[in-house]
Amino acid sequence: MSYDLVFWKGFPTEEPATVWNLLAQGEDVRFVQPIGPGEAVDAFRAEFGAKVAYNVDDGEVLGPGFEFQVEKNAPYLHINCAFGLVEDEDDQGTLSKIQRAGQFRLGCQMFDPQTGEYAETTKPLTEGEKKALSGIPTKVAPAFAVGGAVAHKKFGPGTITALIGGGDKCQAQVKFDDGSERKLLTRFLTAA
16 A cells, blocks of 8 residues: 655646646646756655665656656656655654655645645745746636536536546536536636
């Protein structure tokens, strides 16, 4: 049994679960920056020392109780941890070091797909990053999920039966309370 953590760089405007779903499907997510293999390996070696092995040929990184793949300019790191690492009460164990490597050393956001918990980077922003972020809209798009309640100005309330695509072109198949079913861009829906 294992436990996963996901890290990405940047400050996307979507909800964290939506960001992870889009990244996992290979979609581009606005304001997510690539993570270079060298910087990822360096961050984990800074926390774990020589216990981190990196195979350049296949991009596999192995550490004490965890593993992940790094690809050139990947938009995220998906860390697979041994299940026993979840219990890390003393902040000195493997899980805490993984979090420090991802959040502080790489400056990434962290998302736990099992629980939906999200934590922003703990790395202080540079002046350049602060300036770049000042133009990012602060309104966060609602997270849509199959089975979720939505409303449309013309068609009224309904329930999402399927989601297609992602980002600005994400479509939802919606069964409306009047019995009709339509495929609409999510930007025309509001979460109810």
